[in-house]
Amino acid sequence: MCPYCEFELAPKPKGNTDAARAISSLLPQDGQIIVYILAVNGFLYLAMALFNMQNVRGGSIMDLSGSTLFLFGAKEPNYIFHGEWWRLITAGFLHAGVIHIMMNSWGLYDLGMQAEEAFGAGKLIVIYVLSSIAGFLASSLFAPSLSVGASAGIFGLIGAMIAYGVNQRSSFGSYVKGAYTRTAVWALLISFLIPYTDNWAHMGGLAGGFAAAYVAGHPRLSQPRQERYWNIAGLAMAGFVVICFVVQLVKTLNYLQS
Numbered sequence: 001m002c003p004y005c006e007f008e009l010a011p012k013p014k015g016n017t018d019a020a021r022a023i024s025s026l027l028p029q030d031g032q033i034i035v036y037i038l039a040v041n042g043f044l045y046l047a048m049a050l051f052n053m054q055n056v057r058g059g060s061i062m063d064l065s066g067s068t069l070f071l072f073g074a075k076e077p078n079y080i081f082h083g084e085w086w087r088l089i090t091a092g093f094l095h096a097g098v099i100h101i102m103m104n105s106w107g108l109y110d111l112g113m114q115a116e117e118a119f120g121a122g123k124l125i126v127i128y129v130l131s132s133i134a135g136f137l138a139s140s141l142f143a144p145s146l147s148v149g150a151s152a153g154i155f156g157l158i159g160a161m162i163a164y165g166v167n168q169r170s171s172f173g174s175y176v177k178g179a180y181t182r183t184a185v186w187a188l189l190i191s192f193l194i195p196y197t198d199n200w201a202h203m204g205g206l207a208g209g210f211a212a213a214y215v216a217g218h219p220r221l222s223q224p225r226q227e228r229y230w231n232i233a234g235l236a237m238a239g240f241v242v243i244c245f246v247v248q249l250v251k252t253l254n255y256l257q258s
Helices: 016-024 034-053 068-070 088-093 098-120 122-143 151-168 171-193 200-218 225-257
Strands: none
Touching: 034 098, 034 122, 034 151, 034 200, 068 225, 088 122, 088 225, 098 122, 098 151, 122 151, 122 171, 122 200, 122 225, 151 171, 151 225
């Protein structure tokens, strides 16, 4: 189509590219993904708090019981390694108390906005979920206690930004790599000083985020078609997370009825 006279110069090509463009357009625009994740985390915490107050003796909105966390999909190694693998995904969107979710929301918003600007929406979702899975897998292998939280994914974003600096191969890349490496060191040191912190999830998330971002390659310089496919992968990953929560809901209903 001529941009001046609107005369059709040639038929518009059709095929897989059009389908990929249409599907990838369903993903929210850059700058919104982190807000969506924060909203999901907040909704789930509200649902858990209401359940906790109604079904747990002395339950409150400030701190949730272990049984509530378990029923909503917390990481529990014995159950994970006996078939409930989806807990590796659901645990990353749950929080144990108001202070817990507030601190993680602050860190996720701050780091997430920077990572989303660097990688784009599709890659960010893939990196975030994979790093959270890696974190809770490491935690399941080496820390037998119940745990939840977005911090595995947050450390994954730190690792992703380190990989961003490594892939840049420039003075700016060296600056980003150094800045986020220092952030990772300080964050790990602080987490080791805080009692009852799942440090294995943090270290696993950091490594998983670095690996996922490094494999994803130099952000924003790939072909437009590849970016559309990354957006499709992000949508697929988001759908996978939803499926995991549906499976956990069915499992929870079975637990409550038995």
